[in-house]
Amino acid sequence: MKNIVIVFSICLLAGGLVSCTAIHSSANMNYYHGKNIPPEFFRVVSHSATEIAFEVRVKFRESQLYHLVLDGNTPLAEGWFPTIKGDQQSYVVTLKAKPGVEFVSGKPYRLCIGDQNPELVSVHSTNYNCTADYEFKLD
Secondary structure (H helix, E strand, O other), rough: HHHHHHHHHHHHHHHHHHHHHHHHHHOEEEEOOOOOOOOOEEEEEOOOOOEEEEEEEOOOOOEEEEEEEEEEEEEEEEEEEEOOOOOOOOEEEEEOOOOOOOOOOEEEEEEEEEEEOOHHHOOOEEEEEEOEEEEEEEE
16 A cells, blocks of 8 residues: 555656646747748738737648747747638738737737647747748837
8 A cells, every 4th residue: 555655656746747847848938930031921900909910921831820929939829820711812810819918019029920839849849930930010
């Protein structure tokens, strides 16, 4: 009985350490700039304190990509969105801020577009490569 308690305690401790490591690496993710796509291919269509809509005029090969609005290396809004809609030359994506987050006019932000969910990447690495990257300020 004593051995079972010891083994169970060790398993709990090991599980706790693994979960703390995964959370820690996700919180310290580095979002590396993607290809240097001219800013003319991106446009903020509309924005409020809790959401931003972008027009993206880039033809990606993937039918959907992961979009993030970043404040430095902190994701403020994120999710998977479709990128191809028939013969259209552009697509519009609207990202909603996470609870408790507000977008502020005049503050610099980044739109990072990638092909993976950062939480999955954080299991193996603290580096996330953006396929495309757009720096902007809200008017």
